Amino acid sequence: MSKDMLSIGSDSKPPVLAIGEYLQWKVQMIHFLDNKDEKLMQSIKNGPYISYIDLLAQTTEEGIVVHASKKKKDPQYFTETEKQKVLIDKKALTYTLMEIPNELFNRIDICGSAKDLWDELEKHMLGSEKSVQSRMNQCISAYEGFRARENESITKSYN
Template identity: 80%
Template structure:
């Protein structure tokens, strides 16, 4: 099976994580596990089941008082619900191990639970808090620096802008609909100026979706290019 197919996964096999594609893998993996059993992700988030039983206060034959306490419950005394949870924990770990490629396996396989394995994998793939902050800054910088390129179609500009938006969302950076629309329109080429002004005056930038804005721009692209050609030939 190709590396591309492994990274996507299938109905029976989880997607395999690849360097540089951890955030994409995480989305696919969560969906895969939720489709198998929504309790699997709960196991990964909460860790292995550790069940305790209460011991009441007792007085020995010698008159020594043993205070009430909790002890770890022997698995043979688990309830039906607890036994089901143990099976979920095992499934979670199995799927996690299947999702790790051989070149990464020996770095993380010592972890004894799906939660520990998930957390360790994330540290390897994303790095420290400092590197995470650096990546967030890079995403924000790419978004702020967005400009439509010369001779670029509106579709190409739209696609690049959406990649920037998706990177922001992956890294937990949210922008309002108004900010997104204003940012995109403000940084189109000068030939779009008249249409941009018209949109800003007649559309509610806080309610219009960027995809709807793109559709309007796309409908007028040929007209904008014709006007630009006429201007160049006349100038």
């Protein structure tokens, strides 16, 4: 199977990320995830679902006031709806991990959620916003500074 066929993906397999083709892959991956389940891309955009229990304010026997707070809910007490949300998060992470080439995998496999993985991939593939802007400015300068040399034909300038 050719590299082009692998990078396209299918209904059951996400497109493979090729180095230097991140922006195209991102569009393909968004469409793939939306076709699988609209909630997958929402999970990536909003981050993983975390359920909390509200703890009410209490006063201990010694008269110490414990303020109201939230505590992370133990997964064994999740409702069916909460379990479905967690399952969507896991699917989004799995699909995103499936398309990462081996040379990138070791750099980003520490991410615990699909959102973290997506953000890390984008940062790694595009660089920081400053470096992207710097590269864009360099390209604009090179384009604007392009001129034919004296006594040079158009073909030679083009080449």
